Amino acid sequence: MPGLLQWLDEFAGPTLFEFAVSPTLKILALLFLFVLPLISYIVLAERKILGYIQARVGPNRVGPWGLLQPIADVVKLLLKEDVIPVRAVRWAFVLAPCLVVAPAFVIFSVIPFGPPSTGEGAPNWFITDVNTGLLLVIALATIGVYGLIIGGWASNNKFSLMGGLRSAAQMISYEVPQGFSVVVPILLAGTLSLVGIVQAQEGHQLFGLLPRWFVFHPTGIFAFFVYMVAGIAESNRNPFDLPEAETELVAGFHTEYSGMRFALFFLGEYANMIVVSAIAVTLFFGGWLPPFDFLGMAFLPMGLGGVLWFVTKLFAFLFVYIWFRGTFPRYRFDQLMDLGWKWLIPMALILVVLTALLKLLFPS
Amino acid sequence: MSDREPPSKPPSEAPAETPTEPTASVPSAEEEAAKKAEAAAKAKAAAEAKAVAVAKKAAIEAAKPPWERDAVTPTWEEAGEDPLAVAMATKFGEAILSARSYAGDLTLEVELGSIAKVAAEFKARHGFTFLVDLCGADYPDREKRFDVVYQLHSFTSGRRIRLRVTTDEETPVPTVCEVWKAANWCEREVYDMYGVRFEGHPDMTRILLWEGFNGHPLRKDFPVEGIDTGAAIYPEYYEDEAGPITGTGTGWMQPKPPVEADEEAGE
Amino acid sequence: MSDAIRSANDTVANNTVAHDDSVFGAEEMELNFGPQHPSTHGVLRLKLKVDGERIVDCYPIIGYLHRGTEKLFELNPFFQNVPHTDRMDYVAAATNNLAYVGAVEKLIGLTVPPRASYIRVLLCELQRISSHLLWLATHAIDIGAMTPFFYCFRERELVLDLFEQYCGARLTLNCMRPGGQPFDLPHGWVDTCREFLELFPAKIDEYENLLTNNRIWKKRTIGIGVLSPEVAVEYGITGPMLRASGIDFDLRKAMPYEIYDQVDFEVPLAENGDTYDRYLVRMEEMRQATRILEQCLDQLPEGALMAKKARVLKAPKGGEVYHGIEGPKGEIGFYIVGDGKPIPHRCHVRAPSFINLQSLPELVSNHMIADLVAIIGTTDIVLGEVDR
Amino acid sequence: MSAVKRFLDRIMLLDLFTGLGVTAKNMFKKKHTVQYPEERWEPADRFRGMFRLDEDRCIKCTLCARDCPIDIIYIDWHSEKNEVTGKKQKLLTRFDIDVQRCMFCGLCEEACPTEPKSIWLTSKSYELASYDRWSNLYVDMDDLMDWKIRPDYTDEEIR
DSSP states (O other): OHHHHHHHHHHHHHHHIIIIIHHHHHHHHHIIIIIHHHHHHHHHHHHHHHHHHTTSOOOOSSSGGGTTHHHHHHHHHHHSOOOOOTTSOHHHHHHHHHHHHHHHHHGGGGOOOSOOOOSTTOOOSSSOOOTTHHHHHHHHHHHHHHHHHHHHHHTTOHHHHHHHHHHHHHHHHHHHHHHHHHHHHHHHHTOSOHHHHHHHTOSEETTTTEEOOGGGSTTHHHHHHHHHHHHHHHTTOTTSOGGGOTTTSTTGGGTTOOHHHHHHHHHHHHHHHHHHHHHHHHHHSOTTOOSSGGGSOTTSGGGHHHHHHHHHHHHHHHHHHHHHHHHOOOOOHHHHHHIIIIIIHHHHHHHHHHHHHHHHHOOO | OGGGSOOOOOOOOSOOOOOOOOOOSOOOHHHHHHHHHHHHHHHHHHHHHHHHHHHHHHHHHHHSOGGGSOOOOOOEEEOTTOHHHHHHHHHHGGGEEEEEEETTEEEEEEOGGGHHHHHHHHHHHHOOOEEEEEEEEEOTTSSSOEEEEEEEEETTTTEEEEEEEEEOSSOOEEOOTTTOTTHHHHHHHHHHHHOOOEETOTTOOOSSSOTTOOSOTTSTTSOTTOOOOSTTTOTTTSOTTOSOOOOOSSOOOOOOOHHHHHHHHHO | OOHHHHHHHHHHHHTSOOOSTHHHHOSOEEEEEOSSOTTSSSSOEEEEEEETTEEEEEEEEOOTTOOOHHHHHTTSOGGGGHHHHHTTSTTOHHHHHHHHHHHHHHHHTOOOOHHHHHHHHHHHHHHHHHHHHHHHHHHHHHHTOOHHHHHHHHHHHHHHHHHHHHHSOSSSOOOOBTTBOSSOOOTTHHHHHHHHHHHHHHHHHHHHHHHTTOHHHHHHHTTSSOOOHHHHHHTTOOTHHHHHTTOOOOHHHHSOOTTGGGSOOOOOOOSSOSHHHHHHHHHHHHHHHHHHHHHHHHHOOOSOOBOTTOSSOOOOTTOEEEEEEEOSSSEEEEEEEOOSSSSOSEEEEEOHHHHHHTTHHHHHTTOBHHHHHHHHHHHTOOHHHHHO | OHHHHHHHHHHHTHHHHHHHHHHHHHHTSOOOOOOTTTSOOOOOTTOOOSOEEOTTTOOOOOHHHHHOTTOOEEEEEEEEEOTTTOOEEEEEEEEEEEGGGOOOOOHHHHHOOSSSOSEEOTTOOOOOOOSOHHHHSEEOHHHHHTOOOOOOOOHHHHO
16 A cells, blocks of 8 residues: 555656645545544434434434444445436436535534644644635535436436425525625634634633633624524535425435445435534534533544544534434425525624624724 | 114003913803803903003103103104294295204205305305305105205304205206305215216315225115225226225125134134 | 336326426416325315416315225214214314214214213314314424424323223224213323313413414414305305405304203304414314313212114114204214114215315415415315214 | 524534434333344233134124124034034034134124124234145134144244
């Protein structure tokens, strides 16, 4: 393996290695070591938590406490027949799941899971720190919607088509408030880099009682609310799971998908969920920062304490996602648009203006 | 169908008759006369005892709570003075063929052609705004074999009545869809099940059975085991042996355990 | 390609988007909703004309579950038909049984002993609770709330346990006979029932906490599928749907059967006739049902269970009756004609689901597809009863 | 006051939090799942399950067959001289029940005139699933007399 890397290095030159090969390998490593296991176990956790909410126990047959269930699921999905409907548009039908999954995974390259390297062999706990990181996230998240639309259209099924249309309308309209609400932390931090935004949240306020996370900022909390609502809608989760509302549209845009292609959509949805939660943690909840310094777990090597804090916050968000799913009914399509355009967008706009004013009046 | 009743005998309530003993000696005339008198007296006593027993039984019966008495089966009674029947009879005259009641429910038999008018009158004048039910019935012995029965309810008087028209296989019944919208599907069902058509119905199609079904299953002459549908009657739609098939009707097929069948064949 | 395959393909094509220019020119799309759809509660099929998500026209097609029950009734002696009635509205077997045996008793003139009457009312009210619980479960899941489904089934299980202890079956009870009740309450049944009644109101509160005030639930249900009282009467709608429209008509009060005139309960009413009101009325009906059950348990008399000679029944030739009772879904009634034999000449079912479903096209026009699902939910149909 | 409450309700999303509270509370309540092959649901005493037949009690009156609403009980009997007592007695030639069509209404048990019943359904055996309905769910006399409540699952079957 090292020989191969060296060969690649010599063959392609340092530039290519630095900018293409190394990030790709890192992304793949992140994907297969962190994201995919995380997703499969979030699926299990979702089933378990929903089970506990609903007076039952959830999957518990495969392995102890059902811990091997995700593996069984993956194997099942891989082995299942992959059906492509006769009248489907084949290339689009095949392309759509990839379009959903790929951007969702690429976003992970800019999310800071932990603090940057402090020397002494500690790694950077992110793949790359782009100085326009947040823009990249928003841009990539937008691509995902094409997958849903194309998938819904290519299946050549009316329910799929309606699911695709719903998701198009929903995701486009919710990207607007999401984008605006993200502007608030940018204004507060003064940078687009995600690492920079987290670093801007260090320290405490109110005589050290509260961490200086942006969620505890007077406008930040509302921005967080807007971001979260829009984020749930973006990731098509309950109570905004209209594109795949199973009781209305059978299964929405993925009605005709089966086997691994369906699994890709599924992965995309959960990856989106993780991305939205991770960004929320980064922007509003101080990323890898502990709430108080003495909880920082500085004794752990290589900045692992920060990673632990990040993952804890991430899981809290994911739990809330699942909790919502276990509690709320679903909005109707026009009501969803109503909420987005009449409430969230004006609210986000006002918040941006307010934050800017606050920033002007109290520069500190 | 009487063989379906359980053969257990009802407990005998009348005391058993004592059998007369045959006498061995040759009876003389006197003896005969005495015997006759005795027999007459016996018969009289028996009759008296019977009467007492009947009276006693009636008394016991009357003392019993209603559920232990014999069932009092209702019978048809002429409605006579019922104000509703009188009002309708005066209004429509000949169109009301009869007005009777059974178990407290007034039933008007209405002439076929005027059912829609009668129904509208009931709704408008007498407050029968609510069509509870509409159904058909088949009496194959009659010349006009089909009944269409309407159950009406009035919220104002809290009363229920029944209208009935009689028709044969060809004559359509005027629809009451304009009077009560509820009649729409019910009339379709009657058409589906009996083949009775309704004149002026907005959508006179089958409702429960499929469009191509050949027959009206609730007619008494429709075979219980079903009819052949599919390939047999729609060769243009189905290939041989394809399409819906008919069962034996009894739902019963003798399972053939392969081993035993072979043994029998061997013997 | 054989004809059979072609016809199968045609039905598939019916559910797909046509590949021609008219896709972009057309205003309306035909959508085949069901018979295999998660929220049509069975095999209901709706031919929809939709303009985007808005429903322009709706044409219900039923009959996929038709089993010829009315023909079966004409083959069997009276008491053998009771199991067949279980299978019409299969989530409310006890009320079906009561409607049927009530009609037979009226036809023959049988009087039912009071204890049997009380047991019947007990079973019917329990059945009303269980049927409403199933309705709430499916209705909530139609609107997207998943959890009430499991909570409702949790409590429904307790009701089914009570049924099982009484008659040995949980769903298809076959628990009544013309002339009375086949068995007495088992030992300890009354106590188990009281335990359930103590526990149940708190559970209703739990469902209400989840749904009644929830803003999403309200948004999805208020003003959806409004059924005005005039239209409701016109369509012959009965049961909670009618009462949600503000018409005070409950057969238990209007024409008391069994011992309903001896218990004290209220008939919940609402005004607007929308989906939310139908939801509220049904929730309140469950509470009233617990009240009736408590009173029945208190008043339960001792005594006989069967009328005399109830097993050998011969209906008078030509005699005909209609007997309706208040089932959980509306008035379920039987029209029976006697034949001078122990079998009915004609036995027609007035199926509340069948008649209530008729109003669906009127209710859903100009609503969205998501509302259609909510409206089907509160119409509370059971396809076994619609198709019979 | 109510206006304030309504306003708070609107802004604070109290209704949503009530719902979240309900689900959170239920997360820690008793679970109702029955782990099937290991723990089994115990039917009530009157539960109508698989048939049992006692040939000795049966008086061959065929009432159960007549009272069956769907006619799935098939009974044939013949007379035979008992070799020990020398009396003639009725013997069952066949007593078949087509259980795949049975709706477990219990009318056959009700019709049985013997005391205790010679055919009864309260055997508490409900595990009637089978791979082959013709051979497994068409039960003859021997099966009915000696119906084994399904044996405990082996480990292999659980897997």
